[in-house]
Amino acid sequence: MFEVLSNETLAPNLHRMTVRAPRIATARQAGQFVIVRSEKGEERIPLTIGDADVEEGTITLFIQALGAGTKKIVSRQPGEFLSDVAGPLGMPTDIEKWGKVACIGGGVGTAVLFPMAKALADLGNEVTTIIGGRSKPYIILADELAEFSSHVQITTDDGSFGQQGFVTTALQALIDDPERRPEAVFAVGPVPMMRAISELTRPYGIKTLVSLNPIMIDGTGMCGGCRVQIGDEVKFACVDGPEFDAHQVDFNSLMDRLTMYREQEQHCRLDDQLNARKAS
Amino acid sequence: MTKAMTTKERLAISRVLMPEQDAQLRSRNFEEVNIGLTETLAIQEAQRCLNCKNRVCVQGCPVQVSIPEFITALAAGDLVRSAQILQSDNALPAVWGRVCPQETQCEARCVRGVKGQPVAIGYLERFVADWATANADQLAPVTLAEASGKKVAVVGCGPCGLTAAGELAKAGHAVTIFEALHDTGGVLRYGIPQFRLPKDIIDVEVARLQQMGVEIECNVIIGKTLTVSELSEQYDAVFIGNGAGLPAMMDIPGESLKGVYAANEYLTRVNLMGAGQSDDCATPVLKGKNVAVVGAGNTAMDCVRTARRLGAERAMIIYRRSEEQMPARVEEVHHAKAEGVEFVMLTSPLAVEGTEDGWVKALRCQKMELGEPDASGRQRPVAIEGAEEVLEADIVINALGTRANPLLTSTAPELQLNEWGNIVADEVGTTSIPGVYAGGDITRGGSTVILAMGDGKRAAAEIHRFLTASQD
Numbered sequence: 001m002f003e004v005l006s007n008e009t010l011a012p013n014l015h016r017m018t019v020r021a022p023r024i025a026t027a028r029q030a031g032q033f034v035i036v037r038s039e040k041g042e043e044r045i046p047l048t049i050g051d052a053d054v055e056e057g058t059i060t061l062f063i064q065a066l067g068a069g070t071k072k073i074v075s076r077q078p079g080e081f082l083s084d085v086a087g088p089l090g091m092p093t094d095i096e097k098w099g100k101v102a103c104i105g106g107g108v109g110t111a112v113l114f115p116m117a118k119a120l121a122d123l124g125n126e127v128t129t130i131i132g133g134r135s136k137p138y139i140i141l142a143d144e145l146a147e148f149s150s151h152v153q154i155t156t157d158d159g160s161f162g163q164q165g166f167v168t169t170a171l172q173a174l175i176d177d178p179e180r181r182p183e184a185v186f187a188v189g190p191v192p193m194m195r196a197i198s199e200l201t202r203p204y205g206i207k208t209l210v211s212l213n214p215i216m217i218d219g220t221g222m223c224g225g226c227r228v229q230i231g232d233e234v235k236f237a238c239v240d241g242p243e244f245d246a247h248q249v250d251f252n253s254l255m256d257r258l259t260m261y262r263e264q265e266q267h268c269r270l271d272d273q274l275n276a277r278k279a280s
Numbered sequence: 281m282t283k284a285m286t287t288k289e290r291l292a293i294s295r296v297l298m299p300e301q302d303a304q305l306r307s308r309n310f311e312e313v314n315i316g317l318t319e320t321l322a323i324q325e326a327q328r329c330l331n332c333k334n335r336v337c338v339q340g341c342p343v344q345v346s347i348p349e350f351i352t353a354l355a356a357g358d359l360v361r362s363a364q365i366l367q368s369d370n371a372l373p374a375v376w377g378r379v380c381p382q383e384t385q386c387e388a389r390c391v392r393g394v395k396g397q398p399v400a401i402g403y404l405e406r407f408v409a410d411w412a413t414a415n416a417d418q419l420a421p422v423t424l425a426e427a428s429g430k431k432v433a434v435v436g437c438g439p440c441g442l443t444a445a446g447e448l449a450k451a452g453h454a455v456t457i458f459e460a461l462h463d464t465g466g467v468l469r470y471g472i473p474q475f476r477l478p479k480d481i482i483d484v485e486v487a488r489l490q491q492m493g494v495e496i497e498c499n500v501i502i503g504k505t506l507t508v509s510e511l512s513e514q515y516d517a518v519f520i521g522n523g524a525g526l527p528a529m530m531d532i533p534g535e536s537l538k539g540v541y542a543a544n545e546y547l548t549r550v551n552l553m554g555a556g557q558s559d560d561c562a563t564p565v566l567k568g569k570n571v572a573v574v575g576a577g578n579t580a581m582d583c584v585r586t587a588r589r590l591g592a593e594r595a596m597i598i599y600r601r602s603e604e605q606m607p608a609r610v611e612e613v614h615h616a617k618a619e620g621v622e623f624v625m626l627t628s629p630l631a632v633e634g635t636e637d638g639w640v641k642a643l644r645c646q647k648m649e650l651g652e653p654d655a656s657g658r659q660r661p662v663a664i665e666g667a668e669e670v671l672e673a674d675i676v677i678n679a680l681g682t683r684a685n686p687l688l689t690s691t692a693p694e695l696q697l698n699e700w701g702n703i704v705a706d707e708v709g710t711t712s713i714p715g716v717y718a719g720g721d722i723t724r725g726g727s728t729v730i731l732a733m734g735d736g737k738r739a740a741a742e743i744h745r746f747l748t749a750s751q752d
């Protein structure tokens with residue numbers, strides 16, 4: 001059992017949670033994740049370790065409550081418990097001294113990006129951070145990222161905060177500016193966003209890394225469910241990733257496989273709506 | 281019984297038939313297929329045993345179960361004694377009685393099989409083990425040796441790790457099992473379906489170990505959460521029984537289509553997570569109308585029979601060799617057939633074909649014929665040129681087997697591996713690191729439950745020797 005120590009709402013349906021897990025806090029490195037099950041009978045949900053405090057023996061998770069599984073997790077209040085937290089899983093981010101780097105986060109991807117950006121800055125890289133979201137309430141962690149980024153740029157689809165437009169517009173401007181052009185780009189967010197960034201940087205030959213989020217079960221390489229096509233090889237995202245060279249990723253197949261259980265999940269969302277209606 | 285039976289009387293009894301659930305009915309539910317013998321039937325079957333002096337059956341058993349002894353006690357109606365004999369041999373008789381390939385091991389050697397049917401050793405083991413579970417109060421509790429003050433870490437909670445842990449606890453050592461998943465049992469829980477091995481059998485065994493003082497910590501992945509060298513520092517000895525959890529891929533086009541599963545994923549969703557078994561289960565699984573399972577081992581049979589239970593109208597085994605060459609247990613094949621599974625033999629997959637929106641549509645296959653025997657004497661399948669077959673399918677499951685998972689070994693560079701990535705260990709589990717032992721699928725590649733348990737038992741004895749020798 002893993003005790004929840006804090007749980008706050010950062011944006012609509014987006015929670016920051018700290019959980020006591022001393023072994024994981026000690027072992028984890030930036031880019032790794034845990035698999036969480038809120039209680040018996042629930043799904044196993046992969047979540048990036050956003051931050052860790054070795055002294056306190058705690059890890060921080062950022063959770064977007066999307067479906068039934070993540071909603072159960074964020075419903076846990078401080079003092080309550082999650083039945084299973086396993087990790088750290090996956091390969092750590094390959095942190096190198098690149099010089100200038102751009103870190104791009106979309107939606108909850110910004111939280112996944114956070115430990116990578118921090119580790120890159122700690123190693124002396126000059127980090128420009130671009131955060132994208134639908135509208136102002138969906139922009140998260142801007143202040144936290146500003147602490148170690150040389151610039152933070154914000155884009156919203158509706159222009160309610162920062163620049164109106166997509167993160168790709170901001171990235172293009174960065175690439176076009178010889179003073180600020182990045183040697184490497186790290187991008188985490190919805191698959192279409194990562195694909196767009198990959199297409200943008202490809203002609204410039206800028207090294208681009210993305211963190212993939214295929215459906216997982218065990219997270220240890222046992223089930224093969226998280227397989228992704230990288231160049232002409234099949235890789236297991238949970239053990240070989242989750243970060244990969246964006247220019248090698250088959251985004252179409254990834255996006256497609258993510259819809260495998262859409263029907264079943266919608267069935268469950270419908271149930272939620274029915275229950276909500278009954279309750280009101 | 282009043283008077284001992286004569287050999288002639290024993291020979292006159294014919295082999296018992298295992299009562300089983302109706303095939304139609306069971307092909308749609310997850311209840312255990314084999315209902316189990318009644319006491320009368322079990323005793324009658326036990327009376328067929330001739331209590332042979334040369335114990336040939338025992339030579340066929342990888343762990344040398346005292347077969348004639350436990351059966352003779354059963355034939356005499358002394359269930360308590362029979363159960364004690366079985367339990368002193370090895371842990372988990374209720375498991376191996378259900379999943380051992382008896383027909384190629386103990387029963388293959390039984391003298392009664394020479395001219396007729398061998399004694400149903402597996403069924404009898406299962407009967408006695410189940411009786412022992414239900415009547416635990418009649419059996420003397422296991423006595424533990426005095427605490428040795430030594431600590432042993434066991435990696436993996438499958439049959440190999442569980443057996444090693446039990447033996448070490450009996451010898452008085454403090455044992456902690458570290459398990460990567462959120463539950464115990466290894467393949468027994470996430471792989472083998474409950475219509476073959478009900479999950480409460482594992483629960484009972486695990487509870488028994490816990491009563492003996494064995495600690496079980498789930499959600500600890502050795503190689504990630506803790507490393508082998510950290511365990512070596514914190515414990516007096518380490519036993520590794522982490523299995524062979526890494527699926528072999530088919531390496532054919534279309535493997536990323538929606539509806540293609542590796543067997544481990546399909547079975548884990550259903551068995552560990554409970555998918556498809558009740559409407560309110562959180563974890564989903566796809567249910568297909570036409571399901572093609574590639575492979576013909578126990579894993580393939582488990583997948584195809586699970587697919588039937590999840591509603592498949594046509595559930596097929598696709599195998600590139602012929603029926604006689606299938607590696608699965610004979611009983612599983614019989615059961616699968618009775619449940620309406622189709623066996624498409626001499627057929628090898630070429631590609632999974634998909635619809636425009638990325639779902640599986642069909643499995644395109646190459647027809648084969650049997651050619652010259654290979655080194656092992658088995659006739660090798662060769663492609664019949666130009667003969668292809670397209671099988672309509674909405675789910676394709678790859679059950680081609682597993683390889684060694686590198687998660688643990690990649691962070692233990694001093695651990696010597698063979699060319700397939702399996703840990704090199706001798707017959708008592710000794711590895712290249714002093715104080716670190718290994719057994720089961722991680723040393724053997726895919727094997728069997730009973731071999732994994734045998735490894736656990738032998739390694740535990742060796743670890744005990746190591747710990748007591750280093751005491752002075």
Ligand SMILES: Cc1cc2nc3c(=O)[nH]c(=O)nc-3n(C[C@H](O)[C@H](O)[C@H](O)COP(=O)(O)OP(=O)(O)OC[C@H]3O[C@@H](n4cnc5c(N)ncnc54)[C@H](O)[C@@H]3O)c2cc1C
Nearest residue numbers: 046047048062063064067068069070213214215216258265
């Ligand atoms: C390595 C990795 C790191 C991740 N880190 C984070 C994170 O830090 N914060 C965060 O909010 N989310 C993260 N995710 C995504 C998160 O795991 C999914 O959003 C979550 O599993 C959805 O489950 P659900 O039951 O709430 O939603 P559902 O309604 O079941 O599904 C919503 C969508 O999520 C995806 N999904 C469903 N089940 C899984 C699964 N078991 N594994 C992966 N994706 C699934 C599917 O595309 C589905 O359409 C990460 C995913 C991976 C693989």
Ligand SMILES: Cc1cc2nc3c(=O)[nH]c(=O)nc-3n(C[C@H](O)[C@H](O)[C@H](O)COP(=O)(O)OP(=O)(O)OC[C@H]3O[C@@H](n4cnc5c(N)ncnc54)[C@H](O)[C@@H]3O)c2cc1C
Nearest residue numbers: 436438439440460466467502523578720721727728729732
């Ligand atoms: C579907 C299926 C059906 C089968 N049917 C039969 C049958 O009928 N008869 C038969 O004899 N054999 C059968 N087998 C084979 C048999 O199950 C295996 O040979 C046996 O389970 C091996 O036991 P083990 O303890 O070595 O490994 P496993 O049972 O694989 O157990 C290993 C355990 O270690 C855990 N683990 C893995 N890595 C780590 C890590 N890094 N840290 C911590 N824990 C870890 C795993 O989660 C698992 O719980 C079948 C196998 C499968 C897959």
Ligand code: SF4
Nearest residue numbers: 341345376380385386
């Ligand atoms: S363990 Fe297996 S081989 Fe040995 S006696 Fe029992 S069924 Fe036969």
Ligand code: SF4
Nearest residue numbers: 329330332337390391
């Ligand atoms: S060989 Fe057969 S008949 Fe003889 S002791 Fe063994 S089980 Fe009994």
Ligand code: FES
Nearest residue numbers: 219221223224238
């Ligand atoms: S999640 Fe099972 S292999 Fe990656």
